[in-house]
Amino acid sequence: xxxxxxxxxxxxxxxxxxxxxxxxxxxxxxxxxxxxxxxxxxxxxxxxxxxxxxxxxxxxxxxxxxxxxxxxxxxxxxxxxxxxxxxxxxxxxxxxxxxxxxxxxxxxxxxxxxxxxxxxxxxxxxxxxxxxxxxxxxxxxxxxxxxxxxxxxxxxxxxxxxxxxxxxxxxxxxxxxxxxxxxx
Amino acid sequence: xxxxxxxxxxxxxxxxxxxxxxxxxxxxxxxxxxxxxxxxxxxxxxxxxxxxxxxxxxxxxxxxxxxxxxxxxxxxxxxxxxxxxxxxxxxxxxxxxxxxxxxxxxxxxxxxxxxxxxxxxxxxxxxxxxxxxxxxxxxxxxxxxxxxxxxxxxxxxxxxxxxxxxxxxxxxxxxxxxxxxxxxxxxxxxxxxxxxxxxxxxxxxxxxxxxxxxxxxxxxxxxxxxxxxxxxxxxxxxxxxxxxxxxxxxxxxxxxxxxxxxxxxxx
Numbered sequence: 001x002x003x004x005x006x007x008x009x010x011x012x013x014x015x016x017x018x019x020x021x022x023x024x025x026x027x028x029x030x031x032x033x034x035x036x037x038x039x040x041x042x043x044x045x046x047x048x049x050x051x052x053x054x055x056x057x058x059x060x061x062x063x064x065x066x067x068x069x070x071x072x073x074x075x076x077x078x079x080x081x082x083x084x085x086x087x088x089x090x091x092x093x094x095x096x097x098x099x100x101x102x103x104x105x106x107x108x109x110x111x112x113x114x115x116x117x118x119x120x121x122x123x124x125x126x127x128x129x130x131x132x133x134x135x136x137x138x139x140x141x142x143x144x145x146x147x148x149x150x151x152x153x154x155x156x157x158x159x160x161x162x163x164x165x166x167x168x169x170x171x172x173x174x175x176x177x178x179x180x181x182x183x184x
Numbered sequence: 185x186x187x188x189x190x191x192x193x194x195x196x197x198x199x200x201x202x203x204x205x206x207x208x209x210x211x212x213x214x215x216x217x218x219x220x221x222x223x224x225x226x227x228x229x230x231x232x233x234x235x236x237x238x239x240x241x242x243x244x245x246x247x248x249x250x251x252x253x254x255x256x257x258x259x260x261x262x263x264x265x266x267x268x269x270x271x272x273x274x275x276x277x278x279x280x281x282x283x284x285x286x287x288x289x290x291x292x293x294x295x296x297x298x299x300x301x302x303x304x305x306x307x308x309x310x311x312x313x314x315x316x317x318x319x320x321x322x323x324x325x326x327x328x329x330x331x332x333x334x335x336x337x338x339x340x341x342x343x344x345x346x347x348x349x350x351x352x353x354x355x356x357x358x359x360x361x362x363x364x365x366x367x368x369x370x371x372x373x374x375x376x377x378x379x380x381x382x383x384x385x386x387x388x389x390x391x392x393x394x395x396x397x398x399x400x401x402x403x404x405x406x407x408x409x410x411x412x413x414x415x416x417x418x419x420x421x422x423x424x425x426x427x428x429x430x431x432x433x434x435x436x437x438x439x440x441x442x443x444x445x446x447x448x449x450x451x
Binding site for chain 2: 018019021022025029030033034037038043046047050051054055058120121124125128139142143144146148149161164165167168171172174175178
């Protein structure tokens with residue numbers, strides 16, 4: 001069964017074999033957690049949102065297209081879940097200044113998630129977290145989740161070329177912020 | 185293709201993701217050799233791109249997996265209850281489901297407390313309790329359905345038995361009784377299939393072996409023979425031989441049983 005592709009497994013789930021969703025959970029839960037973590041910077045919230053994604057998959061399994069790609073569908077669900085969460089919780093409905101971000105990061109007490117990073121990487125991470133949500137999402141999807149540009153294009157409803165341009169701009173913005181931090 | 189700075193930036197993104205074709209790569213490099221400033225800028229972008237991959241991401245807690253499993257089982261349970269249209273038990277299962285949700289909240293709360301008290305094992309206890317509750321719900325539904333007059337409902341009961349993570353003596357007994365004495369062939373076949381799921385349990389294997397002599401339906405006899413061969417159950421040979429010698433047996437099945445015995449002896 002493990003040799004079955006994601007798409008074939010999801011078609012089984014769609015046909016009513018709900019237990020098979022567990023296989024997809026094993027394959028995707030960590031990736032989705034990573035996505036939400038980058039978007040919320042909160043491990044607890046990220047875990048809850050991963051649960052929400054899979055509950056939605058069960059609930060809306062009939063909408064899964066037989067000609068679709070599970071990975072794209074999963075991240076489509078994840079984006080919707082994140083947007084809903086964002087609307088309901090206006091906690092990060094603002095763009096903090098770099099100073100605020102520094103304070104926030106210092107105040108964070110994620111003992112279980114403390115990461116050992118070089119100063120360089122820590123600064124890059126701060127710069128990443130300081131980016132506007134939509135740009136951070138683009139870098140997360142293409143760089144960390146390694147989705148293909150054409151799949152991200154489908155997710156965002158724009159052309160593949162436009163995705164590349166936006167990712168490149170996001171990368172340049174990240175670089176600019178990072179270099180400022182590096183100097184200071 | 186006319187190369188522009190905009191196009192070069194797009195191709196560079198393909199290059200970074202490893203999807204740039206060789207021909208395009210040559211064109212890009214040729215262009216960048218003539219535009220050193222842009223080349224330098226893109227090389228800096230590449231450095232950031234590579235560094236990004238080194239930022240570690242924390243891993244989710246085990247609680248996330250456990251919560252998912254509980255939610256999945258709860259959802260499946262709710263679905264199967266609804267499909268069965270078992271209206272008489274609906275309020276009961278709704279109550280159970282409510283209890284499960286309360287249990288889950290308590291579980292999360294319990295984990296919070298456990299976190300504050302490092303020596304406490306409340307979290308694992310809560311989880312175990314939740315899992316036991318889920319399995320009890322399934323068992324209860326199974327034992328209720330197996331008593332129903334409709335064969336379709338009895339098939340659902342044995343199917344639930346197949347979904348359980350482990351089979352205790354009560355479940356094995358129920359499946360054994362169904363395989364040996366249910367009047368409907370399809371229910372007996374479903375029971376055999378559920379017993380097969382527990383092939384690692386010695387009692388389940390024994391039940392299947394002992395059921396050979398009780399079967400009169402050629403379909404079930406043939407299915408058990410297939411199962412014995414699939415499980416490479418050599419100890420079933422004696423019962424299969426008894427079946428051959430003791431009763432009037434369908435000619436087609438007789439040949440199959442003889443072949444099965446031969447193959448089992450060769451294992």
